[in-house]
Amino acid sequence: MLALEARDLTVSARIGAATVPAIRALSFQLAPGKILGLVGESGAGKTMVGRAIAQLLPPGFAITAGALLFEGEDLLTMAPARRRALLGRAIAFIPQAPMTALNPVLTIGAQFDEHLARLGLKSRNARRERAIAMLTAAHLPRAEDLLTQYPHQLSGGMCQRALIALAFAGNPRLVVADEPTTALDVTMHPPILHLIAEMQRQHGTAVIFITHDLRLAAQLCDDVIVMYAGRAVESGPARTVFATPAHPYTRCLQLANPAMSAERRTLYVLPDQMPSLVQLQHIAGCHFAPRCPLVTAECHREEPPQVAVTAVHTVTCIRAADTFGISTAGRSFGPPALLEQPLLRVENLSKHFAISRGLFGAARTVAAVNDVSFTIAENEFVALVGESGSGKSTIARLLVGLEQPSSGRIVFDGADLTTPSLRNRTRRAASLQMVFQDPQSALNPRRPIASIVTQAMEAGSRHASAEDRLKRTKELLAEMGMPADIAARLPGQLSGGQRQRINIARALCRVPKVLIADEIVSGLDVSIQAQLLSLLARLRAELGFAMLFISHDLSVVRHLCSRVLVMYRGEIVEQGPVEEVFGNPQHPHTQALLSSVPPDEPGATWPLLRAN
Amino acid sequence: MAGSLAHALRSPRVLLALAMVLGLGVCAIFAGFIAPHDPGEQNLLSILTPPAWAPDGDPSFLLGTDSLGRDVLSRLIYGARTAMLVAVFASFGAMIIGTILAHIAGYFGGAVDWIIGRLVDVWMSFPPVILSLILMVGLGVGLDRVILAIVLVDWTRFCRVLRSEVLIVRRHDYVAAARLLGFSHWQTIVREILPATLPLLITLFSLEMAIAVVVEAILSFVGLGVGPNQAAWGQMIADARQYVYQSPWNLLLPIFAIFFAVAAFNLLGDGLRRTLDVRLAQAER
Structure with missing residues (x-):
């Protein structure tokens, strides 16, 4: 059975008298023990997917169509009591800003105790032992001392570790991680990601990993969905998608990212920016067409259909065959002459x-x-x-x-x-x-x-x-x-x-x-x-x-x-x-x-x- | 700023308040033309006349007369002149002193801030009404003395509130950027910080006018106000106190006038705060 399946999930925003879809007919399947990456720039709608699962949409937004099946049960139509029972236990969340996600006036121990009590651990000692075990598993040293400390006494990385331990404490079957490393220092990224991957392997959890970093998604995720303006423009196995991108947006994003090892080259400059919800109302046809280097007259006529590149790799673009032709010139500016003075x-x-x-x-x-x-x-x-x-x-x-x-x-x-x-x-x-x-x-x-x-x-x-x-x-x-x-x-x-x-x-x-x-x-x-x-x-x-x-x-x-x-x-x-x-x-x-x-x-x- | 003022003028609360303040202002400025009688003119043949619509009212005294036969309506109108003069000038004076010190304290911080902060603390530890009464005893009665007393008591109100606003604005990078572009301290304060604190300043000013009206009434009530030759609402209340059973109108009318003026200024201040304060305006949208 699938851990999570989305069928034509549509989230709409009310703008004035009109309703504009912020997520448009999103479908995906996430098997247990797999990591699904949602990648794209801000405004793509990737955070909205996580919020739709938690049913915590911002005011003015509502799920207007589709189904969101957690282990076969529709999260959208089930009784609220049943959904509450699932959230936090079977479905856990790792937030973006660890320092603000913990309650500043409670000790780490008190927050673990509260959560574990909700999970049904009756005895106080059992809860304490479980908390120590989870913190130790998250590679936090001196777990006993940590229980008596307040969030402000920990670093951002330690807070995030504690939150990951908290998320996995209930043996969840689905974890939603929304940019879990963005607020942390670069040197903290690998250990935190390693911890998430390790926990995920140990518990056999399915993970939805939301990120803007293509290189990171390629390393961490099994499958990815590239989102643009509320639409899944490309999806498939992570390495395949990034090795042979079929959508011009994926390709342009890759070329806009400066390389770390290859020859220095000019960056691909996408003009303009992602359309806002207000602007989306006035874009007919493909949403990416106004910025697309491969745009043709046909792109403006109607929304492109989803086409299969291979059996597992799909793309919504009519010009996918030409995508790989997009490239940038070699390095165009040389290093400046070092002056003596x-x-x-x-x-x-x-x-x-x-x-x-x-x-x-x-x-x-x-x-x-x-x-x-x-x-x-x-x-x-x-x-x-x-x-x-x-x-x-x-x-x-x-x-x-x-x-x-x-x-x-x-x-x-x-x-x-x-x-x-x-x-x-x-x-x-x-x-x-x-x-x-x-x-x-x-x-x-x-x-x-x-x-x-x-x-x-x-x-x-x-x-x-x-x-x-x-x-x-x-x-x-x-x-x-x-x-x-x-x-x-x-x-x-x-x-x-x-x-x-x-x-x-x-x-x-x-x-x-x-x-x-x-x-x-x-x-x-x-x-x-x-x-x-x-x-x-x-x-x-x-x-x-x-x-x-x-x-x-x-x-x-x-x-x-x-x-x-x-x-x-x-x-x-x-x-x-x-x-x-x-x-x-x-x-x-x-x-x-x-x-x-x-x-x-x-x-x-x-x-x-x-x-x- | 111009945009938010235009926005403020669309709010019904601000419009109503402005109409009330305008009414008071017209009374104050054109008192000589509007008032049917001289406010000091005594008519000993008709004392304590009830208002014109009462059974034995006199149509020439629309709101009746007081115990010395002075026309109540005329005294109310001239009282508005006193109240408005005090409200405008006292608030303005307090605003100038408080604003300058608040911007100096908040902008420079450190020892300057400490000294100004302690000065405000000490100043505010005196009960304001007692302080102004003591000042009036020392200064003597008169319109200018009342204004001076209120300025000396109430500048702290501006200073304390504005200082914290200056601290918030000062933390923005654009203030540092202005210095880097070569702005002097004075230019930075006037062109970068003051425009940001102006909405709060306007709001405080209008609230301070309400306070000044009340303080002036209190001082006049105890006889340490503008002096006996000038009509003032506080004085009218004090005079009417002894005849409250014979002629309740004499007491109620000046009380209503004070209520009307205070409500107008408070309503204006509240309405301006709601429309000019960026944070509040954003929260509502």
């Missing part, structure tokens, strides 16, 4: 933060950045990688002057910028700019776009005329590849990718020599990320600037940068040309970072996932 030189930079312990406690200092030295040459893109809390963002804030260093020097173009004098501040404003991570927070929601991108022109006592600012706005928007009519809008009316471009445009207004970019593509979808990365490469060729690119994504770093600095606990533990450092990592932390990226080839094995 460095533009920015950081010497023995340190930053200590004082942690006071009440009125009489001894003040303790913590070194966020400890004795860091590096240089950036003109036109050079240098990457700064490391885990969260390693001091990457502190370096960025020190460089632009938002924090003052405890010791060390920052030398720009031969002049010392370390002291926070007015002269240094004006010099920084003209030549050293920062792009912030979150455009939502970095763009004033009350300023129109034209006013944001030329904000530098109203600083100090200089007041540029309205015509000058409008002229510069038009130039900047054209450079960013954005339509000029966007100038009058507010940031809230733009999409995430557009906002990030405005964020970059503002920093480029006075054509700085060095750009500090703090995680500017993380949290964006792969196709939007590819758009921004090619934009940055093009802007460097046109304007000429150097960049310190802070990131945790090594494949992006490899694609964009020529040199890399690896940070670990406030210190730079390794630095050098990207090819050299990635090809022959010396420091254990660099090695750990590199091995936590799944391999490019869908057929290759990822040792960290298989190892025991």
